[in-house]
Amino acid sequence: MPGETRGDVFARMDGDRDGGITLDEMQGTVDVTSMLDPSILDADQDGDAAVSASELAAHLTARRAASGASKPTAGTALMSAGLLDAHDLDRDGVISRSDLADQAGRS
């Protein structure tokens, strides 16, 4: 959500206080957000050329599982939400080529 601090996001995501989201995972969110590249579109599963939060979460889970993470699903919902928030420039709720093109044009 725009305007939220990372602490706010943490409190929202870990609402049951079970420790399922760690501060290390929050740090990982920042790293992943800065690493976005056009291969993110590989996460598209239904072929609509747009990547939704759930498709992103599945993609992140698969990537973490492939890299040997012990809990590959941990924090992926938070990460995918962060990626969407950072890169969905036209705010239609998905990352598509137009978002990536806008981003390339601005940098």
Ligand SMILES: [Ca+2]
């Ligand atoms: Ca899709």
Ligand SMILES: [Ca+2]
């Ligand atoms: Ca978009």
